[in-house]
Amino acid sequence: MDKEIPMRDGYGKALLEMIPTNPNIMVLDADVAKSTRTSWVKDKFPTHFIDMGISEQDMVGTAAGLVLGGMLPFVSTYGVFLAGRAWDQIRTTVCYNELNVKLAGAHAGISVGSDGATHQALEDVAIMRVLPHMTVVVPCDAEETRKATHAIAKAKGPCFIRFGREAVPVVTGEDTPFVLGKARLCRAGEDVTIVANGAMVHEALGAASELEKEGLSAEVIDMHTVKPIDVPALLESIRKTGCLVTAEEHQMYCGMGSAVAECVVHHEPVPMEMVAIKDTFGESGTPDELMQAYGLDAAHIVAAARKAVARK
Missing domain, CATH: 3.40.50.920 (Rossmann fold)
Known part of the structure; x- marks a missing residue:
C-alpha cells in the first residue's frame, strides 16, 4: 500500500476482469479511451468497445438502447463532460426509466491540473446525486476503484462512479472490504x-x-x-x-x-x-x-x- 497508481487504472483493470465472464458488457467512450483506460478493452476485447467520438449525449442515448437490448453498458469520458453535457439524457432517458447504465466520470476534481477549469469536474457529484434512482460512488484509490466498478456492475439501476487522473497513493489492499453503500x-x-x-x-x-x-x-x-x-x-x-x-x-x-x-x-x-x-x-x-x-x-x-x- 501507499504505492501511487492512477485510479483510472483500477477502472480499466476491472473491465478487463469482468468481460470474460459477462459477455453482455459493452464499453462506450467519447474519444478519450487512452485517458479513461478503456483503450485496454479496445485492444483486448474490440467487439466489446464502441468509440462514439466527442458525442456525449449520443453516447448516453446509445447506452440506453443497449440496455433495452439486454446489454450492460459502461459509459466512459471526462466527468465534467459526462455529467454536464449529457445531463438531460442521463436524467430523462436513463434515470427516469431506471435503466441499468453505468456512468464513469474520469479526470474528476481539481487535480486534473494543467487542463484548467473547463476540464475540472467540481460539480458532478452534486448533479448526479440529485437524480432519483442514481447511485453515486467516489472511490479513494486504484484498488477501491477496481472493486467499485465490479460492485456497480452487479448493482441494478443507474450508477455514476468518478475518479481522478493523477496517480494517488493506494491506501487499500486486495483484502480490504468494499460494499456499495457501506462506509x-x-x-x-x-x-x-x-x-x-x-x-x-x-x-x-x-x-x-x-x-x-x-x-x-x-x-x-x-x-x-x-x-x-x-x-x-x-x-x-x-x-x-x-x-x-x-x-x-x-x-x-x-x-x-x-x-x-x-x-x-x-x-x-x-x-x-x-x-x-x-x-x-x-x-x-x-x-x-x-x-x-x-x-x-x-x-x-x-x-x-x-x-x-x-x-x-
Whole structure:
C-alpha cells in the first residue's frame, strides 16, 4: 500500500476482469479511451468497445438502447463532460426509466491540473446525486476503484462512479472490504470524525497522523458511496467523537459534505466543518499546487479539525 497508481487504472483493470465472464458488457467512450483506460478493452476485447467520438449525449442515448437490448453498458469520458453535457439524457432517458447504465466520470476534481477549469469536474457529484434512482460512488484509490466498478456492475439501476487522473497513493489492499453503500472505517479515533472520499482519503489519513501529534485522536471514514450514504456508520462515529469534518475534491455545495450535513441535521447535530472547493472554478497548475491553493491538503483538514473540536 501507499504505492501511487492512477485510479483510472483500477477502472480499466476491472473491465478487463469482468468481460470474460459477462459477455453482455459493452464499453462506450467519447474519444478519450487512452485517458479513461478503456483503450485496454479496445485492444483486448474490440467487439466489446464502441468509440462514439466527442458525442456525449449520443453516447448516453446509445447506452440506453443497449440496455433495452439486454446489454450492460459502461459509459466512459471526462466527468465534467459526462455529467454536464449529457445531463438531460442521463436524467430523462436513463434515470427516469431506471435503466441499468453505468456512468464513469474520469479526470474528476481539481487535480486534473494543467487542463484548467473547463476540464475540472467540481460539480458532478452534486448533479448526479440529485437524480432519483442514481447511485453515486467516489472511490479513494486504484484498488477501491477496481472493486467499485465490479460492485456497480452487479448493482441494478443507474450508477455514476468518478475518479481522478493523477496517480494517488493506494491506501487499500486486495483484502480490504468494499460494499456499495457501506462506509469503510480507515482509522478509529475518539475526538473528531473525518469523513472523506476520493483522493481526500489519503489527505485525511495524513491529517489524522498530524492531529495525533497534538494529542487529538481522529477517526477517519472513507465515504466512498455518496448515495445511498451510510447513515448508521456516520451516526455511530459522531456520537462517539462529538464533532465532524468532511473532506472532498468537489464544490462545498451539494456534494458529499452536504449529504453528510443532511444526515447530521436530521439525526445528530454536532459541530461540523467542511473542506471542499469554496464556490469557485478551478485553474491551471500542478495537482499539488492546486490542492494547496484550494485548501484541500492535509494541513487544511488539520485546521478544520481543530475548529470542530474547539466548538464542542
